[in-house]
Amino acid sequence: MSQEAESEPVYEEPIDIPLEEEDDDDEDDEADEVGESHTPSTTQQKLRAEAEAHGDADEDEDMDTMHANASRSGTSTPLGNANTAAGDDDEMDDDELDDDDGDENNKKRDSQGKFKKYPKLDPAKAPPGKKVPLHLLEKRRLGRIKAAEEFARKLKKIGIEKVETNTLPPTGLFQPMILINQKNYSSDYLKKDEQVFALRDRKVLRNNTQVPSMANTPDVADLKRENGNTTELNEAAGDEDIDLSDANTTLVIHPGSNSLKVGFAKDESPFVIPSCVAIPKSELHNQIPMDQKNQTCYTRDQPTEFEEIKAEMQHSFRERMRFYKRKVQPNAHEQVINFNKVSKPELIEDKNDYNRINWITTPDRRYYGADALRCSKDHFVIRYPIVKGGSFNIASPDYRSLQDLMGDFTGLLEHVLRSPRFQLKRSQFAQYKVVLVIPDLFEKSHVETLIRCLITEMQFQAVAIMQESLATCYGAGISTSTCVVNIGATQTRIACVDEGTVLQDSCITLDYGSDDITKLFALFLLQSEFPYQDWDIETAHGWHLAEELKKNYTTFQDANVTVQLYNFIKRIPGQQAEKFDFKVFDEVILAPLSLFYPGIVAQLRNELKPRSQNEKLESELPISRDIFTDNLDDWRSLSQTECLDNQLYCGNQDEFQMLCKLLDAPSRLDELQAENRLEPDIRQNYAPLEKAIVQSITNACLSFDVSKMSSFYSNILVCGGGSNVPAFDFILTDRINIWRPRILSHTSFPDLYKKLSKQIKDIKNSVKNGEGKSNGPQEDEQLKEKVQEVIKKELERYHELIESQNNADHTLPVSVLPPPRDLDPAILIWKGASVLAQIKLVEELYLTGADWDIHGSRILQYKCIFTY
Template sequence: MVGRKILDDKHGGKKHLYALNVQYARSEFLKRDDQVLAIRLQQEERLNARKKAAVDIDRARAQAGQDGEPYAEPDPDLDEDVPMDDIAGDNFGSKTIVIHVGSQNLRLGLATDALPKTVPMVIAKKAQRSEADDSEPRPKRIKLDDHAPSEEWFGDEFAKEYIAMAQDFKVSRRANKRRVLPNSRELVTKWNSTTPPETIPEHSDPLRIDWTELPANEKAAPDYIVGAAALRIPERSRPRYHLYWPVRHGWLNEKDYAGRNMLERDFFLILEDSIKHELGLTHRREWSQYSCVFVIPDLYEKVMVGMVLQEFLRDFGFQRVCFIQESLAATFGAGFGIACIVDIGAQKTSISCVEDGMIMEESRINMKYGGYDVTETFVKMMLFDRFHYADFNLMRRHDFLLAEELKGGFTTMSDENISVQMYDFHLRAHGQNTRKYTFKIYDEGVLAPMGYFRPAIFDHSDKLSGRHHLIPRSTDLYNGHPNDPLSKAQMAVISYVNQAIPSAVTAPSAQPVRPLATPVAPTPTKNRPLGIPSHLNGDNDPTPRSSPAASPPPDDGGTPHPTGDDLNGDEIGELKGAQPDTEIIDRTVPVMPLEQAILTSIHHASGMDERKRRDLLGSIMLIGGASKTPYLGQYLEMKLRAALPQYPKEILVAPPPRELDPAVLVWKGGSVFGKLRMTNDSWISPLEYDRLGSRILHYKCIWHW
């Protein structure tokens, strides 16, 4: 039935505007669950499982009758997610691969494995020059010549921040009744600048490095080498190799690649090679029998997730794939129902509050610093204090491994035994005699990891280099707005950086932007709850959520950028009904002192719920490889209690329970998730992806996509 809408015009006549099809208005298209492919397939799968269970029961009952034995009727509940075995006794975990990709390490294994295999997330490829030849030395030297003193190598900003940190540390030691010598720094610099290394012949070194051996025939050398073997390739090898890290700071590394295809190819080459050699699945035809659980960040990029899904189902040929967020996986691994997860990795730190198997969306924070920043800063501090090995360069492979060794041996957050002490280390480079350096350090081992609480000491200059240069962001199909998830807590971090850390904000782009919305000035908050600082209070901040619609990435040149200039207001993070300034977000490295970031996350998770706030403050779990710094948890707890003195007993920072390794806890949680029954609704099959593409994620993700 078709009706026509008729209106009276101003002259009293009748005017037909448009035809209205009443059948369309009354349509029930996609209004029932049985019309949605993903839900319909789940229902069919459950029905088939029940039919199979009923047939098996009938067969068992008949067999028992023939044997003259009593038969005990089972009562299987196929709708309940129970780990390990289904009614037929199949162990799903033995056919499930769990993958967790980090900026520095890849962890993968079968869901039934006790611990994952750890593989450096690096690939070496044949090239004319090595990465050390093509890049400037790290740490970056602003002034480096024969006449410039070491105090000027890294610029005035680093020198002022380092000296200020040292002075504050000295004051705190005196307040704690620690002995402080007035000339400690002079003793360190004098010894380090005047003590040359001792040369040890390579055959006399019992701990010499086993370098990766290459064939004598250069043409027979492999085109690429993955993982730990790549880090052990000599710098001057023949043929020469160049190291690439496809993931940097939790993002795909667009800075060091010339094309998107090469970047994606290297990323999946590392995964493919690791599956073949670490898990023993050397033939791809076996992979169709395996499922895959892929762990993604809490604040993920939709283009990245869609790319992984397509590659795993189309190229790798997995039977099915599902995704789980890092903080949620951490609670699975620890067995916690509610927790504030603080995950400090190599190059990023993520904080999220989790309750009852769901991440509180507005609490998610992703900051771009981690253990590598501590490594680099520790080297800078030693060089500042006239470290005799002045040629330290983290872009060289043996120096990078040495720096990681020094950080693991000498960094701590305890000031109990801090004094001028003498240590030694051995520098081992391929084709050179081993050099034994004797050096002294004072407080560098404490001040370097203290950068978590004073991130201005870290170098943020190139963390945004190449961002969205090769891979465009996901945008909403209908309004063109950026479509990746963004939380109120993350916006508070970005606003903090624009006010407090100018070095983490890059210059504005010369490319004109098209305004999409006009922000309204933030209004002051009358009541600030529970002693939360003003820059952490943003209850009325309506940060836009992700659109449920599918968002295929458009051409990068056509990505619109909304504008706005209110991020520097008195109350940070309160945007009244406006789209965030995407240009400012893209120009800002999200960093914040660790204790403030945790309070920001908990504040946005709990709101005005005092009980929930206390529960979260009492269940802060510190995980990640960089969290292994000695006494970091105790120091963080002390900083939190100083920030919130009204909670003297509630605040608790603890490592994972049952002595679980904090570096692999997220992977462990993914393995627990992978051992749930096949009725887990988050699995994506090739059939579903062929029909719906990446839109299937809207129906399958266990969080708001």
């Protein structure tokens, strides 16, 4: 080595290493002189002994750092040359040996003497090609061994122990189960997106749309290349939000309670078809349900309970007219009855009847949709495969098996897609994707059956699902907290939506809808001596007339409620049309008022003959259950349960008890989710509409964020065909303001709730931490008394604050929003689903045939916006 390199010191401060006199035996000296190192076992023993004797980790680290720096710089140190070691003379260059004969040998002997006492400082101890000394590697190895022993001890303590022997002998074709790998005990398996097949496939679909994807995977780029739309392809590549061209290959399907809405995502409006099928009786081989044979018409005579509720509705109507200072004729009913009794028909010739209906009486084939409604029930059986907003009609006695039911649904959908608007053949279904709308409180078994039908049987390319309330917000363009009220044909559904999520505990399903309004309106007309006294609305022509009268004359507009003269045309298959004049008074408002007095609907259904249950069909499509506990697996809603138990906030005059109930909502929610439900609740929900809305909004705020209450009341969005009654939004606003509890009507209620919740939580924590256990009945009673005292004091202060304001600014405003841009509320849900179908996000929601074949229904928990 050069003298210049030797003269440069590496460390500014010299390090004094205490050197003791060498008293080792001759064998060690001889081994050091010839450059031999200790065996690994000898090294480990010396390291352990030295660590026990000294235990100076800081000094060791400093020495290692000095040695590493010296090795990198290639210079001499007080400990010797960093690039040379004992036993390496053969590898050194001849020039260096010639230059540094005397000095180098002296330094080498000195360093060997030092390394005998401190072998861990010897650079020769480092493994070949590594800069980490052996003593550090040994220290790490011992640490790993100790950690593994401790980890194994903990695993054995909690019951997880590695078993080497296999106690399962192979039997037949079944192989023994492979034991769990020990390294996966504390792994992050299925906790990252890249470890889930569905999410990996979704990432590939989102980031690499130009590459052909798996079979049945929607690939927009390939479809565009086939059509030659290269310009649109380049434009879509730069647009990250909306791919407009994808709407050409996406079908949006909304199976409602009364009609099936189908259309392309690019369409302005869907193709609406009644969801019914007319089957010739000859195909059923005389297997006709009993309720199809014995049809009874509505009679004017009703039970006493029905008449009492009707009188209550009339009183409410008169009070409303008096409040708005509108005059009510005292003898209006007598005028209506006297005129209708003497009304005579006027014959209409066929050539003058421009709206003449061509009734179908020839049972030559099956008819779907509007054609099925024109079929005579004397020769056909009308079946409805879809009821209750998207669920299969498994309670109907018209079906003999699940295949029979699914055949009606697929036949109805194929009939729509074969129509001139779509012109799609079954072989072309594999080129199209489907966005399916499902109810808020959906039944998992029905949803999975419907998806399997679309993917497996009808061979669509992919299917994505979304809930009705979320689709309504998409269609209306509302991004704030919204309460959605969907009035369908057979059900009314209420749900609160916030930040793109349907709040589960706010969902309510009411078992009445616009069909009940139609039946009541027909009954009220018959009680007013309607000229058509033998009117049977169970027939095809009778129901058609009832729907037409309801659509034209029912209203909530107070100014139009007076004695009015109208006319209708009586059309019966095989007879000449007749025109009648008739008068109405409050029947036009009493029928839709049943939404707020649903007890009259319950009385009307009790009067009719109930339909029998189809036990065979229910056994073929059972309700979804948890595979481990056998409990029901469908969504549970706190609001729905309270409505069925008649535990409503509206009508409770005791504000103290109501406030205690509001503060106890989180515990009631936990009890509901932990409840073991083995059988479904078959009770009918007849809660009034305005009270159900207050219940839904209140529970949504208590379970999510109480400060959202003002936003929910300000954005009540009404949709569905049953909301097409004029001035419905005005009367709904009035009814909510009338029945909403006083304590829930003020803007300061959220602050009161937060304050009380914090105080009660502090009291419970102080009892548990300060006084020890509070499991005894005395301690629980004392805690309950303390909480009640706090609630009473805060409630008194709250009343003083409210009374001191003396203005109306403290009341939460109620605002019912109409559909935007004069859009039909019946198609608002479908419109929202078509908006989602054009957003790039929908690519992450599609599940393909490959997904369904591999995972089945488990794939839905990764392919849904909501928690499936």
